[in-house]
Amino acid sequence: MSQGDVPANPRVEGGNGATRERNEREILAAAERVFAAHGYRGASLADIAEQAGLPKSNVLYYMGSKRGLYVRLLERMMARWNALLDDISVDDDPAEVLEAFIRSKMQLSRRHPEGSRLFAAEILGGAPFLQEYLRGDLRDWVQARAAIFRQWAERGLMDPVDPVWLIFLIWSATQHYADFEAQVLGITDRESLSDADVEAITAFLTRVILKGCGVRPRTEPAV
Amino acid sequence: MSQGDVPANPRVEGGNGATRERNEREILAAAERVFAAHGYRGASLADIAEQAGLPKSNVLYYMGSKRGLYVRLLERMMARWNALLDDISVDDDPAEVLEAFIRSKMQLSRRHPEGSRLFAAEILGGAPFLQEYLRGDLRDWVQARAAIFRQWAERGLMDPVDPVWLIFLIWSATQHYADFEAQVLGITDRESLSDADVEAITAFLTRVILKGCGVRPRTEPAV
DNA sequence: AAGCTTCTTGACCATTCGGTCAGGAATAAT
C-alpha cells in the first residue's frame, strides 16, 4: 500500500494455524466494534487489544498497523456488500427486485451492525479511505441499476421517479436501523430489535416504497 | 454536570464582549466540523484551535473542557431540532403536515450539515451523551405524533402503517443527505448539492412517501 | 494614573497514542 518499509512479516499474508485464525477473528471482531463506535481516529489499539483479550503487541503482530487493520475491515465490509449486488435485467419483475433489494440490504445491516456502523463512520468523516470505491465500482453499479429503473418507468411498470434518489432512499431507510440503533431503541423503549420487529419493518418499507413509486406488488391485481 | 472541582471561570457563563462573541462563534464552528468528522474521541483540541485560528489555551479558556465544548454543541443542535418541532393536531391535513415535516427536516440537514453529522456520530457511538434526551423528550414527541397518525389512519386519511416506522423513514431519508454527503457526491459525481438538487430530492421524497402511505396530496382529487 | 477585571498564551504536566524490538516460548522439521 505504498506504505513503505514493511519488508518483514511474511506470515501476515498466509494464515494456516488454528490459533492464528481464532486470534485474527477475535481481533477483527473487536476492532470492528471499536472503530464503529469511535471512528478511525477515536479508536485505540489498546481498546481493541483489551476487547480481543490479547496484548497490544499481539494485535500489531497480526495486523501490522492500525491503518492496515482498518483498511482490512473496510475491505471485508465491501466484500459483504458486493456479495449481494447481484445483477438484474430489464425483464425482471420490478416488485420482486425492489423487495429483494430492500430485504437483503436490511439483512446485511442486521447481520453486521458493527460493520455497517464502521462504514457509516467512514462516510461521515468524508470517506478518506473509500473515495476511490465510491467514485468507481459503486457509482457504476448505481448507474447500471438506475438505467434499468428508467426502462421500467418507460414501460409503465413504475412511476418515472429519479432512480438514484430511489436507491439512496432504500439505502438510508435500511441502514438507519443499524447506524441509529441507539436512537431507535431509545425511542421505542426496546432492549433490542427482535426478528419480528425486523420483519415488520421490512414489510413496512417494502409496502411504502413500492407503492410510493407506483410498483404493483407481485401476483396482486391492480387496484 | 457533577463533574466536580470547577469553581473558577465565572466568565464562561455570561457573554457580553464583542470579541468574545466572535471567538466563541469561531470555536463552536470549528469544533462542530472536527467533532462531526472524527467523533468525540477522535477530535483533538489542537485541531479545533487551529481551525478556529486561536491557541489551544484560548479554546480551553472559553470552553472549559473538551467535554463541555462537546455538550454545548449537542445542546445547540438539539435546540435547532426542537425549533422545528411544532405541534400538530388531528384536524390538520396529513399531506400538508407530512410535506412540511419532510421539508423542514431536509432544510435542517442542509442548513447545518456539520451539526447533523455531529448528531449522527453521537448516535453511532451509542449516544452516551444523549440517552436521556432520546428516552425522554424525543420519545414523547414521537409518541404524540404517532398517536395523531393513527387517528388519521382511522379516519381513512392514510393507510394504517406503523407511524413510528414512518417517522424513522422520514428521518433517515432526509438525514442521509447530510450524513452520507460524501457518498452521495461521490456516486452522483457532484462537487456539492445545489438548491435545485435539494428541491428535487425533497419533491421526490414527498411524492414517494405520501403516495406510499396512501396520503392524498393537497388539492388533488382522489384517483 | 491607578487599580481591577477580563483576556491571552507559551511553557509545562501526566497520560495515552501508535509502533518498535529484543528475547523468550512454542511448534515444526530434521
Add this chain to the structure above:
DNA sequence: ATTATTCCTGACCGAATGGTCAAGAAGCTT
C-alpha cells in the same frame, strides 16, 4: 535431540493527547 521457524509479549520510544498555570496584555472604572 537439535535446529529453524513461527509465535508471543513486556519494555520501551517519540509524539500527541487534554488540561493547568503563571504571567503578561488589554480594557474599564474610578
